[in-house]
Amino acid sequence: MAASPRICGPAVPTAGSHAVQRPLxxxxxxxxxxxxxxxxxxxxxxxxxxxxxxxxxxxxxxxxxxxxxxxxxxxxxxxxxxxxxxxxxxxxxxxxxxxxxxxxxxxxxxxxxxxxxxxxxxxxxxxxxxxxxxxxxxxxxxxxxxxxxxxxxxxxxxxxxxxxxxxxxxxxxxxxxxxxxxxxxxxxxxxxxxxxxxxxxxxxxxxxxxxxxxxxxxxxxxxxxxxxxxxxxxxxxxxxxxxxxxxxxxxxxxxxxxxxxxxxxxxxxxxxxxxxxxxxxxxxxxxxxxxxxxxxxxxxxxxxxxxxxxxxxxxxxxxxxxxxxxxxxxxxxxxxxxxxxxxxxxxxxxxxxxxxxxxxxxxxxxxxxxxxxxxxxxxxxxxxxxxxxxxxxxxxxxxxxxxxxxxxxxxxxLATRDEDCLYLHQYAPGTIRSSDVELAVATDYPWDGRVGISVARAPATWRLALRIPAWSRTTTVLVDGTPVPVTPDERGYLVLSNPREHVELRLDLAPRLVFPHPRIDAVRGCAAVERGPLVYCFEQADQSADVDELALIPGTELRVVGMQDLPGVGRTVLIEADARAIHQPSGGLPYGDHPPPASTAVTATAVPYFQWDNRDGGAMRVWLPHPFEGIR
Amino acid sequence: MAASPRICGPAVPTAGSHAVQRPLxxxxxxxxxxxxxxxxxxxxxxxxxxxxxxxxxxxxxxxxxxxxxxxxxxxxxxxxxxxxxxxxxxxxxxxxxxxxxxxxxxxxxxxxxxxxxxxxxxxxxxxxxxxxxxxxxxxxxxxxxxxxxxxxxxxxxxxxxxxxxxxxxxxxxxxxxxxxxxxxxxxxxxxxxxxxxxxxxxxxxxxxxxxxxxxxxxxxxxxxxxxxxxxxxxxxxxxxxxxxxxxxxxxxxxxxxxxxxxxxxxxxxxxxxxxxxxxxxxxxxxxxxxxxxxxxxxxxxxxxxxxxxxxxxxxxxxxxxxxxxxxxxxxxxxxxxxxxxxxxxxxxxxxxxxxxxxxxxxxxxxxxxxxxxxxxxxxxxxxxxxxxxxxxxxxxxxxxxxxxxxxxxxxxxLATRDEDCLYLHQYAPGTIRSSDVELAVATDYPWDGRVGISVARAPATWRLALRIPAWSRTTTVLVDGTPVPVTPDERGYLVLSNPREHVELRLDLAPRLVFPHPRIDAVRGCAAVERGPLVYCFEQADQSADVDELALIPGTELRVVGMQDLPGVGRTVLIEADARAIHQPSGGLPYGDHPPPASTAVTATAVPYFQWDNRDGGAMRVWLPHPFEGIR
Structure with missing residues (x-):
């Protein structure tokens, strides 16, 4: 079923190359x-x-x-x-x-x-x-x-x-x-x-x-x-x-x-x-x-x-x-x-x-x-x-x-082929046609974790490989309406044999707190927020307190704020976390015994990193202190 | 008693200047x-x-x-x-x-x-x-x-x-x-x-x-x-x-x-x-x-x-x-x-x-x-x-x-004058002669906190001002053998009136754990060691584990190792702290949920920062993680 595409994109190995997959x-x-x-x-x-x-x-x-x-x-x-x-x-x-x-x-x-x-x-x-x-x-x-x-x-x-x-x-x-x-x-x-x-x-x-x-x-x-x-x-x-x-x-x-x-x-x-x-x-x-x-x-x-x-x-x-x-x-x-x-x-x-x-x-x-x-x-x-x-x-x-x-x-x-398999690497709404296979992908990814793949045309024997992102903790897949076990192969792909009509992939978009490896000195004692493939950040425009004074409450719940069209930013999904704003006095050398600072309970609101700096020029942080010792 | 010195040093204001003290x-x-x-x-x-x-x-x-x-x-x-x-x-x-x-x-x-x-x-x-x-x-x-x-x-x-x-x-x-x-x-x-x-x-x-x-x-x-x-x-x-x-x-x-x-x-x-x-x-x-x-x-x-x-x-x-x-x-x-x-x-x-x-x-x-x-x-x-x-x-x-x-x-x-007062700002062994005042200073500062000041010559009415460093938590001063209250003035100096023979200043050289202000992102969750005016650091040459894997035990005792002549480094005083060496596996993206790392109890040994890099070219840190969460 492998025929050459009409218009190649960038980086297309020759037919005789050592590539194990070839681009569409x-x-x-x-x-x-x-x-x-x-x-x-x-x-x-x-x-x-x-x-x-x-x-x-x-x-x-x-x-x-x-x-x-x-x-x-x-x-x-x-x-x-x-x-x-x-x-x-x-x-x-x-x-x-x-x-x-x-x-x-x-x-x-x-x-x-x-x-x-x-x-x-x-x-x-x-x-x-x-x-x-x-x-x-x-x-x-x-x-x-x-x-x-x-x-x-x-x-x-x-x-x-x-x-x-x-x-x-x-x-x-x-x-x-x-x-x-x-x-x-x-x-x-x-x-x-x-x-x-x-x-x-x-x-x-x-x-x-x-x-x-x-x-x-x-x-x-x-x-x-x-x-x-x-x-x-x-x-x-x-x-x-x-x-x-x-x-x-x-x-x-x-x-x-x-x-x-x-x-x-x-x-x-x-x-x-x-x-x-x-x-x-x-x-x-x-x-x-x-x-x-x-x-x-x-x-x-x-x-x-x-x-x-x-x-x-x-x-x-x-x-x-x-x-x-x-x-x-x-x-x-x-x-x-x-x-x-x-x-x-x-x-x-x-x-x-x-x-x-x-x-x-x-x-x-x-x-x-x-x-x-x-x-x-x-x-x-x-x-x-x-x-x-x-x-x-x-x-x-x-x-x-x-x-x-x-x-x-x-x-x-987005996709590659080998002899009998079509690989979906990145998910976006659209159509994929490769000689004898034609798929329609319907999704609001990465805002929504559901990816619907309709098989418009396919040979009797073929395979469809779906990348299961490492960040998706619980993934569900339905093939022609029936759940199948999600056991990705060693390359990280769920390989389906001969799906006929419709495949639905449900990736886990629950927001996640992520922590840095202990050797990363610069963000020790901090956490960041991710959702699906998106890293989030805390921009001043969305906060009630100074971004630089925010600290996440350890183990805070992360609340997804529904889709909105945020002025300047565009279509987006925000995430809220429980935090405290730390009021640490300054003056004199910033080293010594710091008394437990006063703090105020606040909600910290995160916006996708890729959408930052579309409003004012305020402060921004991907990493917030978590936990912040000595808060009273 | 104020006469001009014979040989001025750098930065000597004129007699008519607005300086409140003048150099020796x-x-x-x-x-x-x-x-x-x-x-x-x-x-x-x-x-x-x-x-x-x-x-x-x-x-x-x-x-x-x-x-x-x-x-x-x-x-x-x-x-x-x-x-x-x-x-x-x-x-x-x-x-x-x-x-x-x-x-x-x-x-x-x-x-x-x-x-x-x-x-x-x-x-x-x-x-x-x-x-x-x-x-x-x-x-x-x-x-x-x-x-x-x-x-x-x-x-x-x-x-x-x-x-x-x-x-x-x-x-x-x-x-x-x-x-x-x-x-x-x-x-x-x-x-x-x-x-x-x-x-x-x-x-x-x-x-x-x-x-x-x-x-x-x-x-x-x-x-x-x-x-x-x-x-x-x-x-x-x-x-x-x-x-x-x-x-x-x-x-x-x-x-x-x-x-x-x-x-x-x-x-x-x-x-x-x-x-x-x-x-x-x-x-x-x-x-x-x-x-x-x-x-x-x-x-x-x-x-x-x-x-x-x-x-x-x-x-x-x-x-x-x-x-x-x-x-x-x-x-x-x-x-x-x-x-x-x-x-x-x-x-x-x-x-x-x-x-x-x-x-x-x-x-x-x-x-x-x-x-x-x-x-x-x-x-x-x-x-x-x-x-x-x-x-x-x-x-x-x-x-x-x-x-x-x-x-x-x-x-x-080291010292300045005003009309009737001699100010000692920095302590070092030697002599200080200023027209009608002559002092001999005996000390092994900053290795030792005791500073002995013998008055060789002084007018009937004069004052001696000793800087009491902000880091000295408990300071003792004896004037002619008698303890005096150590109440520095608002400028940080203890001003003694007419000391006659001998002043002994005893500064507190107990080693200190110091912590950064919470706004200093780069060393959050870390502590450093100081003793007197000296900042210490942890050089690889003195450790039994990798410097980059060390974390201080929260509240560790700091033990002064007596004076020694360390090859390459010279005369020095080392400080030991209780620490753990963290064995954190690496591989894959260094973000996510890191399991509590395994660790080993070790002694971390610090050398004065000013003496670092006099041995090999190994790693060095002034700040060590403290505490390091999740150590088991």
């Missing part, structure tokens, strides 16, 4: 509602139009015009300014695949033509180096981002090709990729970009074109990392993961986005080559990362300094960096690990990251973005740099178009 | 032992010789030779490289005052001659701008550090003058100060250095010379701060305290050293002008800072990013920045506040900072230094940048010579 096509999955559907709609109506203005205003398009010998003025923005346009092109391409639009097609075509005019005859293309530093092309790869930018162009071209638009774009991308191959594979140059990204992009271009040298170059770049081939930019070799060869490194270090994009490339090369040592080392780091360096939201990066991972268990909520791009890179990596292994723990983390670390980056209206995604904001925060509140745009605007390309392609990540 | 001279106080005496000895035999090599090797002296038209090569180091030499000159001058040495005198004289040759005819002197950017002199003050460097030269010159050495140095300094006055006071240029430092230095040069324009310029620079006159270097206006006029700002912000040097200058200008609004605003920020942004060690600066203060109660132990220079700047500020008010709370904080944040910056052997002084180091820390272990030197070497100038002048900060 973008045309095979339709999301028709729920938060994911709402994000896609807002992405189309608000975010992408904003992004299209910004690639002009921010300099990406004007820079390329200058490189093409058109227009006047000087280069503007960062040396990686081209990548803003490339990510925007990819977002538009996936959005065009999802819902075709002549305007999108025209933008893709015009951009491809501009890029073709800007591209040097030898295939090299980078407006910053062509305009500003022509003598230093590939000479300062430790911070030039030339391969990083190339990687984003390759990914945009793959997206355009799969969306059936702008055939010139893949041609431009191939010329650039061929130039990279000529220099860094055939030419023997052992240069490495300080910022990984091109590795996964080269594999994708290989998948699109079948050109083996792209895969070979990706493999070389990965094999050579950690051998001191990258000049230190003053931040040490950990910063760019050049401290150890990838097969020897046990833990994620340095700049978080770099590490995570590198991992995606590592798994991609495994998928297409079968080099098991690559999968093994990546899984080893994943296990370490999840156990010791991952935020409750799925976010990554504990330090502003170097936008970096911290030490094991260094997970401060207030100074969490959790760059939005790191959440996206984590989605990429987990998706590839899922395809490589079929293990539901990767889909579990994908879901946690998707609904929390990733979703929180965008405002409800789709017009403002976080670069940094902390789990706590104090009342007296300052917003000198990118922390503080969401912004419409950034000087370094890596995140917003990255978010847009991801939202446009969300349908890609 | 460096020749009036001798420290003969104890940790302070040991630090001074090591400073002389190890640190200063190292510093003298580094001003050659690091580029400071060669750069100035180039500026003088001598030697070959190019400028080396940072744009503020001159200041390394200036701080080294100041250290040598104070050390020469303490214990004259012909080699020191020759170094001071030769350096002054070099500076005179390098100085432009108009008085300007800065090797970086003279050699590298002659067209940009005073044109990029937001990051040029030109006034910062000038300030350090002024301070070195004041020190040399007071030490009676190198009379050419004050002449060079005055020409430079006159140039600053010509441009920024008489010339009407409203430029401000991004890094405050020159303000306090100008006041000191005014004190030395009586030249009122130096004081007037200091006042102008302070009055103009916070008015947007400093171009943003990309870190926002808070970074350089340019967000609000100093009289309006309520809390310390931005780069910690900048804020704290600025405060010292503010109080200095108050002292010499009587502008009470300056003292008031500085005291207001001091109270806020102490209550919400000060580490247990007295350290300041919660963020690596921007070397900056954080938000109120943002005090992570692991990522504490606590730059060594910030501790020194805090000593400067507290000293001036003490002179301005006589309030012992400033001497209390001075002591806490001196014995902990400041003292920890230097290794026992005086040959390695911390730039960053955290309160926790995990086993898997990385030392890519200046965190990690102490280093012999740094590319940006602001801290080591700053430490050296402070240690050399420590005697300055």
């Amino acid at each position: 096509g973008l045309d095979e999955v339709q999301i028709t509602g729920g938060p994911l559907g709402r994000w896609q709609q807002t992405n189309r109506t608000a975010s992408i139009p904003l992004g299209l203005r910004q690639v002009e205003q921010g300099g990406s398009v004007p820079n390329l015009r200058l490189a093409a010998g058109e227009g006047k003025g000087g280069f503007r923005g960062y040396r990686f300014q081209d990548s803003d346009l490339y990510k925007q092109l990819e977002a538009v391409a996936w959005e065009h695949a999802r819902q075709p639009d002549p305007g999108y097609e025209a933008f893709l075509t015009a951009s491809a033509e501009l890029l073709a005019r800007a591209q040097r005859p030898d295939g090299y293309l980078n407006s910053h180096y062509q305009l500003v530093k022509p003598d230093l092309i590939y000479a300062e790869l430790e911070y030039s981002h030339e391969m990083y930018c190339a990687g984003h162009l390759l990914q945009a071209a793959v997206a355009a090709a799969r969306a059936g638009a702008a055939p010139l774009l893949p041609a431009v991308a191939r010329r650039l990729a061929d130039h990279l191959v000529a220099v860094f594979l055939d030419g023997g140059d052992d240069g490495l970009d300080g910022h990984p990204e091109v590795e996964t992009a080269l594999v994708e271009l290989y998948r699109l074109t079948g050109e083996g040298s792209y895969l070979a170059l990706a493999r070389k770049l990965i094999d050579n990392r950690g051998r001191g081939l990258i000049r230190d930019v003053g931040l040490g070799p950990l910063y760019a993961q050049d401290h150890l060869p990838v097969r020897e490194a046990d833990t994620a270090v340095g700049h978080a986005v770099r590490q995570l994009y590198l991992e995606a490339g590592i798994v991609d090369v495994y998928l297409e080559t079968g080099d098991r040592s690559l999968l093994d080392c990546s899984v080893r780091r994943w296990e370490d990362l999840v156990a010791t360096k991952t935020y409750l939201t799925g976010g990554h990066g504990s330090r502003h300094d170097g936008e970096a991972f911290g030490e094991r268990y260094e997970l401060p909520p207030d100074r969490a960096y959790n760059e939005s791009c790191a959440a996206i890179a984590s989605l990429h990596w987990n998706w590839r690990l899922l395809l490589a292994t079929g293990d539901g723990r990767y889909a579990d983390l994908f879901e946690r990251t998707l609904y929390n670390a990733f979703a929180a980056a965008t405002s409800t209206d789709g017009l403002r973005f976080f670069y940094v995604n902390p789990l706590q904001r104090r009342a007296d925060y300052s917003a000198d740099r990118y922390d503080g509140r969401r912004r419409e745009w950034f000087d370094c605007a890596c995140c917003p178009p990255n978010i847009m390309r991801t939202v446009a392609s969300l349908g890609h990540y | 001279g460096l020749d009036e106080v001798q420290i003969t032992g104890g940790p302070l005496g040991r630090w001074q000895q090591t400073n002389r035999t190890a640190s200063i010789p190292l510093g003298l090599r580094q001003v050659e090797q690091g580029g400071s002296v060669p750069n100035l030779r180039l500026a003088a038209g001598e030697g070959k090569g190019g400028f080396r180091g940072y744009r503020f490289q001159d200041s390394d030499l200036y701080k080294q000159l100041e250290a040598v001058a104070w050390e020469h005052a303490r214990q004259p040495d012909p080699g020191y005198e020759a170094f001071l004289t030769a350096s002054a001659e070099l500076l005179a040759r390098a100085q432009r005819p108009d008085g300007y002197l800065n090797s970086h701008y003279q050699l590298v950017k002659p067209d940009l002199i005073y044109a990029e003050l937001e990051y040029s550090h030109e006034m910062y460097c000038a300030g350090h030269l002024l301070q070195a010159a004041v020190a040399a003058a007071r030490a009676g050495a190198a009379p050419l140095l004050p002449a060079v300094a005055r020409r430079l100060a006159d140039h600053l006055v010509a441009v920024f006071l008489d010339g009407g240029d409203d430029g401000l250095d991004g890094h405050p430092e020159v303000e306090t230095a100008l006041v000191e040069l005014y004190r030395l010379t009586g030249e009122g324009s130096y004081l007037a310029l200091a006042r102008k620079l302070i009055d103009n701060r916070g008015r947007g006159l400093i171009r943003d270097v990309g870190l926002g206006p808070l970074y350089a305290q340019d967000h609000l006029p100093v009289r309006e700002a309520d809390t310390a912000v931005g780069h910690a050293v900048r804020q704290l040097y600025l405060e010292a200058g503010i109080v200095d200008v108050y002292l010499e002008t009587g502008d009470r609004s300056l003292l008031d605003c500085s005291v207001r920020r001091w109270e806020d800072l102490v209550a919400t942004k000060t580490y247990l060690t007295g350290g300041h600066g919660s963020r690596h990013d921007g070397e900056a203060f954080g938000e109120r109660y943002e005090l992570p132990p692991d990522r504490a920045y606590n730059e060594s220079c910030a501790a020194i700047a805090s000593l400067h500020w507290n000293w001036r506040l003490l002179l301005a008010t006589g309030d012992g709370r400033y001497a209390d904080l001075f002591e806490r900072t001196l014995y902990n944040a400041f003292a920890a910056a230097t290794s026992t052997d005086g040959l390695r230094f911390f730039y960053v002084n955290p309160l926790q180091r995990r086993a898997d820390y990385s030392a890519d940048r200046y965190d990690g272990r102490r280093r012999e030197w740094f590319d940006c070497a602001c801290c080591p010579p700053n430490i050296m100038r402070t240690v050399a002048s420590l005697g300055h900060y």
